[in-house]
Amino acid sequence: VSAGRPRSARAAIVAIGDELLEGRIVDANSGWISARLAELGIKSDVFVVRGDDADALEGALRELCAAHALVIATGGLGPTLDDVTREAAARAAGVGLATCEEVLEGLRESYRLRGREMPASNVRQALLPEGAERMANRCGTAPGFRMPLGSALLAALPGPPHEMRDMFERELAPWLGTRFAQRSSFARARFLLAGLAESAFADRAGSWMERNASPRMGVTARFGVLEVTLHSEASDAERARALLEPRAREFRQRFGSAIFSEDEARLEFVVGRRLLELGLTVATAESCTGGLVAELLTEVPGISAAFREGWITYSDEAKVRRLGVPRELLEKHGAVSSEVARAMAEGAARESGAELALAVTGIAGPGGGSAAKPVGLVWIAVARRGVALAREMRNPPVDRASIRRYAAHAALDFLRTELELA
Amino acid sequence: VSAGRPRSARAAIVAIGDELLEGRIVDANSGWISARLAELGIKSDVFVVRGDDADALEGALRELCAAHALVIATGGLGPTLDDVTREAAARAAGVGLATCEEVLEGLRESYRLRGREMPASNVRQALLPEGAERMANRCGTAPGFRMPLGSALLAALPGPPHEMRDMFERELAPWLGTRFAQRSSFARARFLLAGLAESAFADRAGSWMERNASPRMGVTARFGVLEVTLHSEASDAERARALLEPRAREFRQRFGSAIFSEDEARLEFVVGRRLLELGLTVATAESCTGGLVAELLTEVPGISAAFREGWITYSDEAKVRRLGVPRELLEKHGAVSSEVARAMAEGAARESGAELALAVTGIAGPGGGSAAKPVGLVWIAVARRGVALAREMRNPPVDRASIRRYAAHAALDFLRTELELA
Numbered sequence: 001v002s003a004g005r006p007r008s009a010r011a012a013i014v015a016i017g018d019e020l021l022e023g024r025i026v027d028a029n030s031g032w033i034s035a036r037l038a039e040l041g042i043k044s045d046v047f048v049v050r051g052d053d054a055d056a057l058e059g060a061l062r063e064l065c066a067a068h069a070l071v072i073a074t075g076g077l078g079p080t081l082d083d084v085t086r087e088a089a090a091r092a093a094g095v096g097l098a099t100c101e102e103v104l105e106g107l108r109e110s111y112r113l114r115g116r117e118m119p120a121s122n123v124r125q126a127l128l129p130e131g132a133e134r135m136a137n138r139c140g141t142a143p144g145f146r147m148p149l150g151s152a153l154l155a156a157l158p159g160p161p162h163e164m165r166d167m168f169e170r171e172l173a174p175w176l177g178t179r180f181a182q183r184s185s186f187a188r189a190r191f192l193l194a195g196l197a198e199s200a201f202a203d204r205a206g207s208w209m210e211r212n213a214s215p216r217m218g219v220t221a222r223f224g225v226l227e228v229t230l231h232s233e234a235s236d237a238e239r240a241r242a243l244l245e246p247r248a249r250e251f252r253q254r255f256g257s258a259i260f261s262e263d264e265a266r267l268e269f270v271v272g273r274r275l276l277e278l279g280l281t282v283a284t285a286e287s288c289t290g291g292l293v294a295e296l297l298t299e300v301p302g303i304s305a306a307f308r309e310g311w312i313t314y315s316d317e318a319k320v321r322r323l324g325v326p327r328e329l330l331e332k333h334g335a336v337s338s339e340v341a342r343a344m345a346e347g348a349a350r351e352s353g354a355e356l357a358l359a360v361t362g363i364a365g366p367g368g369g370s371a372a373k374p375v376g377l378v379w380i381a382v383a384r385r386g387v388a389l390a391r392e393m394r395n396p397p398v399d400r401a402s403i404r405r406y407a408a409h410a411a412l413d414f415l416r417t418e419l420e421l422a
Numbered sequence: 423v424s425a426g427r428p429r430s431a432r433a434a435i436v437a438i439g440d441e442l443l444e445g446r447i448v449d450a451n452s453g454w455i456s457a458r459l460a461e462l463g464i465k466s467d468v469f470v471v472r473g474d475d476a477d478a479l480e481g482a483l484r485e486l487c488a489a490h491a492l493v494i495a496t497g498g499l500g501p502t503l504d505d506v507t508r509e510a511a512a513r514a515a516g517v518g519l520a521t522c523e524e525v526l527e528g529l530r531e532s533y534r535l536r537g538r539e540m541p542a543s544n545v546r547q548a549l550l551p552e553g554a555e556r557m558a559n560r561c562g563t564a565p566g567f568r569m570p571l572g573s574a575l576l577a578a579l580p581g582p583p584h585e586m587r588d589m590f591e592r593e594l595a596p597w598l599g600t601r602f603a604q605r606s607s608f609a610r611a612r613f614l615l616a617g618l619a620e621s622a623f624a625d626r627a628g629s630w631m632e633r634n635a636s637p638r639m640g641v642t643a644r645f646g647v648l649e650v651t652l653h654s655e656a657s658d659a660e661r662a663r664a665l666l667e668p669r670a671r672e673f674r675q676r677f678g679s680a681i682f683s684e685d686e687a688r689l690e691f692v693v694g695r696r697l698l699e700l701g702l703t704v705a706t707a708e709s710c711t712g713g714l715v716a717e718l719l720t721e722v723p724g725i726s727a728a729f730r731e732g733w734i735t736y737s738d739e740a741k742v743r744r745l746g747v748p749r750e751l752l753e754k755h756g757a758v759s760s761e762v763a764r765a766m767a768e769g770a771a772r773e774s775g776a777e778l779a780l781a782v783t784g785i786a787g788p789g790g791g792s793a794a795k796p797v798g799l800v801w802i803a804v805a806r807r808g809v810a811l812a813r814e815m816r817n818p819p820v821d822r823a824s825i826r827r828y829a830a831h832a833a834l835d836f837l838r839t840e841l842e843l844a
Contacts, residue, residue: 009683013624016514017482020453020469021453021454021456021462021467021468022456022466023453023454023455023456023457023460023638023640024453024457024641025468026448026450027448027449027469029446029519030471030499031442031443031445031446031448031449032445033442034444034445035443035445035446036443037715038444038445042733045443045472045473045478046443046471046472046478046482047442047449047469047470047471048444048468048469048471049452049468049469049470050467050468051467056467056468062469064486153449156775198500198502198541199501199502199540199544200499200541201502201543202502202503202541203541203542203543205502206669209502209503209504211474211475211476211503211506213502213764217504218440218441218474218504218574219500219502219504219739220439220441220446220447221500227441227446229440229446241779256685267825279723284713284734286713286810288731289717290713290717290719290720290721290729291706291708291712291714291716291717291720291734292713292730293712293713293714294712294713295712295713295714295717296710296825298712298713298734298736298823299712299823299826301787301788301789301822302596302789304736304737307712307736308736308737308740309733309734309735309736309737309740309744310712310713310733310734310736311714311731311733311734312623312706312720312731312732312733312734313725313731314720314729314730314732315726315730315731318730318774319729332634334563354739358502361830365723366723367723369725374535375494376536389605394535394536394537394538395536396532396536396562396563398560398561398562399560399584400721400723401721402561402584404717404721
């Protein structure tokens with residue numbers, strides 16, 4: 001391979017296969033490759049998924065190679081007729097296919113070792129576009145290859161993720177390092193926030209979110225949890241960090257205790273680990289979330305040292321019998337009220353002997369709402385040393401499953417903020 | 423919207439977001455949309471992933487709309503400045519953006535209901551390209567839209583999967599049906615199975631799974647639930663059905679009671695609705711699943727008529743105190759045993775007064791396993807009329823969260839098969 005040094009290190013990633021295009025499997029390869037390329041200082045502009053169609057793929061490779069310095073393809077290297085990457089790459093480059101004797105011998109040998117005859121179809125796997133360099137596959141039979149295509153470099157990797165990753169690390173990453181000297185360096189910070197709506201976040205973030213801001217900010221929302229990234233780019237790593245750090249400091253000041261982590265994306269893991277660190281025990285009492293809060297907390301390995309037990313008191317009767325919620329409270333205020341949420345939390349703490357208890361009661365819908373208590377209304381309470389505090393949340397009228405997720409996150413975040421005061 | 427009938431019903435799907443392009447999340451939307459479009463007789467040629475970059479997206483939309491009859495975009499419709507789909511679509515079409523008063527009023531109303539002021543940034547969500555038709559979002563705040571772009575039709579859906587799917591079904595699918603006449607007809611059958619490993623399924627399905635089989639069979643496995651599709655294609659609907667139906671009948675015979683539905687993909691909905699139909703009540707007692715079984719069951723709207731209550735008895739102490747599990751059983755057989763699973767189910771039935779009770783106890787890992795009782799070992803029990811039956815399951819040594827999902831599905835399937843005998 002002897003392509004000139006490309007003008008800029010921008011990459012395109014192509015995943016190939018009808019099973020992707022028909023929605024039978026999801027392409028996780030492209031994201032993995034993109035993240036690895038970023039670490040090598042190469043930025044990806046686009047992912048493309050194409051089916052097992054040599055003509056369409058030939059056109060796509062030609063277009064992508066005209067617009068990018070590097071094109072990485074995954075899939076379509078198997079032995080069957082619907083594996084078209086070799087043909088498409090050769091045609092796009094205007095070259096023929098040639099049998100690679102080394103590959104063919106390797107294939108024959110691997111069948112000999114298993115005491116089997118090599119199927120004739122396997123010969124296809126030994127074909128490579130003329131001028132391509134073979135990349136060895138240590139985890140499967142299909143070799144990969146890399147070649148110049150126009151002014152770009154094309155690398156073809158297998159589709160199965162473990163084969164692709166192994167070949168990327170062993171055969172491609174070191175080679176890319178020598179071709180694409182890092183033109184720019186990146187620095188990145190990540191913040192996880194809870195207790196703030198995305199739009200309220202946007203208002204407080206203001207101009208930091210503008211498209212051309214440096215560092216650049218990205219936000220993803222997931223049921224009340226926000227993931228915020230800051231990304232800076234400069235000629236070297238030190239400069240990239242120098243661009244990033246003042247903004248990261250300001251960010252911490254501006255958002256303070258809404259930030260629950262700069263590392264772990266899952267609120268329940270942060271809360272669970274904090275309970276374990278503090279040596280505190282917890283119990284849960286849930287109505288509308290139906291066990292979701294306990295389920296999230298008990299995802300944390302080792303949580304049995306902190307999590308005592310949980311109740312799913314779906315009916316009023318269960319709230320009275322299991323948690324000792326006074327009937328008068330239910331009659332006077334209704335099951336979805338500050339009073340009942342607090343009584344549930346206090347009851348769970350008392351019954352379990354746990355130091356903390358978390359309670360959730362609300363209207364997840366689709367039925368059961370009223371003007372005064374609409375679908376989406378949720379009361380959450382935390383009991384500590386026998387005393388409970390409650391918070392109201394009013395969710396947007398989304399579907400039942402989403403309301404439950406929002407409520408569970410709000411409950412965990414309430415517990416988190418209480419633990420901050422520990 | 424008044425684009426002429428497109429020349430051929432070929433679609434491109436664009437997923438938008440830096441979080442996709444940077445590999446932080448995987449695009450599962452495109453595959454879902456492609457599968458749904460196929461059912462409507464529209465074939466997808468390509469998926470494209472682009473970042474939150476209005477210029478690049480504008481170019482991509484223009485190119486894709488020149489080459490396809492239909493372009494479906496997901497993502498980039500949120501309130502923040504990095505949500506660029508509206509701008510990119512307007513620019514690609516050479517039109518401006520206009521505020522949709524209906525959307526704005528809806529946004530204001532939803533904030534009013536929650537007793538809050540609408541943040542200024544939310545006004546962005548009410549902007550639509552001129553000439554675009556709004557598509558309502560019942561699960562979130564960002565509306566979608568559809569519009570002509572060149573000779574193609576562009577539809578923009580939100581990124582969060584549940585919002586996207588709901589909008590696709592309600593707002594887009596019926597409309598596509600009237601725009602894109604089907605050239606060839608499809609027939610499709612879907613079967614949901616539980617209690618069968620994927621490899622055992624493949625052995626029993628045999629040649630039906632071959633790539634060139636007609637009808638074509640596809641299988642997706644999700645924590646012990648298999649989704650099997652049969653797909654046939656012919657010049658008209660009647661012929662497609664005639665190809666499909668004999669195979670569907672054979673399939674029902676071959677897989678019998680392992681099929682839990684031909685419609686609803688979620689086991690908990692099938693079980694929950696069956697409980698409601700039969701007028702039976704249920705309680706749950708969970709250890710390793712930590713509330714997941716109850717959480718799944720209580721996702722079913724109206725389940726409060728059947729679901730009495732649930733216990734998360736994580737510790738031995740809780741098993742004894744809440745469910746009356748005899749201490750001798752715990753000492754003699756350990757918490758993960760047939761005996762304790764049965765005692766938990768019987769205790770939950772007795773305490774709650776429910777007609778049925780479901781219990782799960784197992785080792786979800788990563789710690790706590792031994793040679794005799796490895797990580798992945800789970801006992802599940804169903805109590806009915808005071809008597810409990812137990813089943814052992816040994817999961818592959820996958821991660822904690824997966825073992826819990828497998829166990830919860832197995833428990834629900836155990837309850838389902840018991841209800842079949844009702």
